[in-house]
Amino acid sequence: xxxxxxxxxxxxxxxxxxxxxxxxxxxxxxxxxxxxxxxxxxxxxxxxxxxxxxxxxxxxxxxxxxxxxxxxxxxxxxxxxxxxxxxxxxxxxxxxxxxxxxxxxxxxxxxxxxxx
Amino acid sequence: xxxxxxxxxxxxxxxxxxxxxxxxxxxxxxxxxxxxxxxxxxxxxxxxxxxxxxxxxxxxxxxxxxxxxxxxxxxxxxxxxxxxxxxxxxxxxxxxxxxxxxxxxxxxxxxx
Numbered sequence: 213x214x215x216x217x218x219x220x221x222x223x224x225x226x227x228x229x230x231x232x233x234x235x236x237x238x239x240x241x242x243x244x245x246x247x248x249x250x251x252x253x254x255x256x257x258x259x260x261x262x263x264x265x266x267x268x269x270x271x272x273x274x275x276x277x278x279x280x281x282x283x284x285x286x287x288x289x290x291x292x293x294x295x296x297x298x299x300x301x302x303x304x305x306x307x308x309x310x311x312x313x314x315x316x317x318x319x320x321x322x323x324x325x326x327x328x
Numbered sequence: 329x330x331x332x333x334x335x336x337x338x339x340x341x342x343x344x345x346x347x348x349x350x351x352x353x354x355x356x357x358x359x360x361x362x363x364x365x366x367x368x369x370x371x372x373x374x375x376x377x378x379x380x381x382x383x384x385x386x387x388x389x390x391x392x393x394x395x396x397x398x399x400x401x402x403x404x405x406x407x408x409x410x411x412x413x414x415x416x417x418x419x420x421x422x423x424x425x426x427x428x429x430x431x432x433x434x435x436x437x438x439x440x
Contacts, residue, residue, distance in 0.1 A: 216371075254429075254431060255417075255419075255430040257428065302372065304372075314359065314360070314421055316362060316377045317362060317374065317428065319372040
């Protein structure tokens with residue numbers, strides 16, 4: 213496989229469920245990102261990991277919990293979500309996360325989350 | 329705080345026409361600017377990346393220009409095709425926030 217792969221593509225969960233989104237990149241990049249895309253709003257950066265270390269947490273509620281076990285994998289653990297958390301969650305990767313060496317941002321296909 | 333604006337929000341043009349999409353940003357101290365395409369319900373596909381030292385980049389029928397001093401970038405699409413119908417987003421990296429900031433996108437519809 214090449215590029216950035218996200219699973220599952222679609223997820224429906226109740227507000228009391230616990231689920232996880234998975235992202236895997238096969239590009240040899242050092243930085244990985246979680247973005248949230250809601251209707252009629254710009255993409256919102258949630259988390260940034262560089263070399264498995266979280267370098268940015270964009271004031272995201274604690275019901276979203278990221279995990280980066282290695283530079284190729286990124287998870288977003290979900291628990292006690294709200295209906296307004298329904299959105300498309302996009303994972304991305306880049307060569308670096310700072311300065312002019314960041315390079316291109318490559319995205320996965322996204323995970324469409326619906327919270328009932 | 330960096331702000332990225334894309335105008336128009338939506339655009340419909342007949343097939344075969346050349347067209348220009350606009351992206352403006354408020355903080356010119358950027359490292360790079362990237363144009364993406366997004367099909368409905370899908371992820372973003374990178375089209376072109378322009379470094380701050382560059383003026384333009386070309387890929388096939390696409391040409392992106394960057395004027396850092398005026399805070400503007402344009403994406404030129406030549407000889408448009410129905411398959412070009414999608415939402416086009418620009419993202420700016422850098423500025424005092426040192427973040428990647430996205431515009432809301434331009435939804436393009438090419439009429440057959």
